[in-house]
Amino acid sequence: MMIVQGDFLVKGAEASIYTGFFLQSSVIIKQRLPKTYRMQQLDQTIRLQRLRAEARIMTSAWKIGIQVPVLLGINIDDQSLLIEEIPGELLFTVMSSTTRIALETIFESVGQQVGLLHENDLIHGDLTVFNIIIGENNTPWLIDFGLGQVSVEMERKADDLLTFYNTLKAISSDFQVLFEAFQVGYNKEYSKGRKTIEHTKKIQSRARYILPEERLE
Ligand SMILES: Nc1ncnc2c1ncn2[C@@H]1O[C@H](COP(=O)(O)OP(=O)(O)O)[C@@H](O)[C@H]1O
Ligand SMILES: [Mg+2]
Numbered sequence: 215m216m217i218v219q220g221d222f223l224v225k226g227a228e229a230s231i232y233t234g235f236f237l238q239s240s241v242i243i244k245q246r247l248p249k250t251y252r253m254q255q256l257d258q259t260i261r262l263q264r265l266r267a268e269a270r271i272m273t274s275a276w277k278i279g280i281q282v283p284v285l286l287g288i289n290i291d292d293q294s295l296l297i298e299e300i301p302g303e304l305l306f307t308v309m310s311s312t313t314r315i316a317l318e319t320i321f322e323s324v325g326q327q328v329g330l331l332h333e334n335d336l337i338h339g340d341l342t343v344f345n346i347i348i349g350e351n352n353t354p355w356l357i358d359f360g361l362g363q364v365s366v367e368m369e370r371k372a373d374d375l376l377t378f379y380n381t382l383k384a385i386s387s388d389f390q391v392l393f394e395a396f397q398v399g400y401n402k403e404y405s406k407g408r409k410t411i412e413h414t415k416k417i418q419s420r421a422r423y424i425l426p427e428e429r430l431e
Contacts, residue, residue, distance in 0.1 A: 220233040220235065223242065226358070227344075228246055228264070228360060229244045229246045229247065229360075230244075230245050230247055231243070231244055233299065234296075236286060236287075236296060239299075240298075240299040240301075241286060241296055241297060241298060241299055242296075242297050242299045243294050243295070243296055243297075244268075244294060244297055245292060245293060245294040245295075246261045246264060246265060246293045246294075246360075247293075248261070261293050262290070262293065264360035264361065265288070265290070265293055265295065265360070267339075267359065267360055267361065267362050267363065268295060268358075268359045268360045268362065269285055269288050269295060270364075271336055271337075271338075271359040271362030271363070271364070272285050272297075272359050272362075273285055274334070274364070275331060275334075275336055275356070275359070278330065278334050278336075279330075280330050280331055280334075280336075281327055281353060281354060281355045281356065282355060282356050282359075283297045283298040283299070283300050283355060283357060284297070285298075286298060300355045300357070301349060301350070302347045302348050302350065302353075303347065303348055304343065304344055304346070304347060304348075305320070305324070305343040305344075305346040305348055305354070306343040308320065308348045309343065309385065309386060314388055314391065314392075317388070317392060317395075318392065318395040319352065319395070320348060320352050320354065321392045321395040321396045321399070322395045322396065322398050322399040323352070323354050323399055324346060324354045324396055324399065325397060325398060325399025325400035325401075325402075325403075326399035326400070326402055326403045327354055327399075327403075328341065328356075328374065328378070328396075328399075328400055328404075329399060329400040329401065329402060329403030329404035329407055330403045330404070331356070332371045332374070332400075332404045332406075332407075332410065333403055333404045333405060335364055335365060335366050336362065336363075336364060337362055337363045337365050337370045337371060337373075337374055338356065338361075338362055338374050339359065339360070339361030339362045339363060339374070340358055340360070340377065341374045341375075341378045342377060342378065342381040343378075343381050343382065343385065344358075344381075345357050345358040368406070368409065368410055368413050369413070369417075371413075372410055372413045372414040372417055375400075375410065375411065375414045376417060376418065378393075378396070379393055379430055393430065397411060411430075414430060415430050418430055
């Protein structure tokens with residue numbers, strides 16, 4: 215594989231990301247580095263599991279037509295993935311520079327992508343505003359599937375929604391309006407969307423420490 219490795223881009227929560235060129239396209243190389251605080255053997259197993267999960271879920275999502283970057287290669291030896299680079303900004307960044315009205319439209323289309331994912335029994339596993347890139351024409355792209363899985367269980371899908379809702383709540387005072395816009399898109403694409411949202415509320419009400427005014431409406 216002829217890859218021209220370029221600059222170091224970013225150190226994520228899990229991996230180091232480098233930019234590069236492959237077949238005249240911009241790519242990123244995502245490499246999971248050893249975590250020294252974990253036992254070596256266990257660490258190796260965990261990293262390999264996540265690499266495989268990421269490759270599998272990303273490819274399945276791509277086949278269905280969900281907006282995810284194309285996986286171009288896997289290197290098991292150095293635990294890296296070669297992935298299409300998506301030009302854009304993280305949803306987190308976009309949120310601080312975009313009007314609420316425009317954000318509502320963006321959140322509706324994020325909801326559609328997540329709805330499509332769940333309709334096809336794919337779970338993201340770490341659905342935060344740091345794992346969604348907003349590209350050209352405000353198109354949302356889902357990234358970072360290392361904790362992804364295939365599951366028909368409503369509980370797993372509700373976990374995705376709860377993670378998303380909680381990160382939203384932590385960073386924006388408009389979280390309720392934005393989550394409503396998300397739900398509109400989600401329900402459009404996912405036939406069991408409403409039921410899953412109901413289930414999410416149930417999980418949330420089990421956590422008694424959540425104040426009534428902070429609950430998902
Ligand atoms: N396909 C991509 N195109 C452009 N940037 C990306 C892409 N994948 C990851 N990134 C950038 O690298 C960061 C870390 O990648 P991510 O897959 O989320 O790894 P981690 O597991 O370390 O969080 C992202 O927040 C984003 O800024
Ligand atoms: Mg990430």
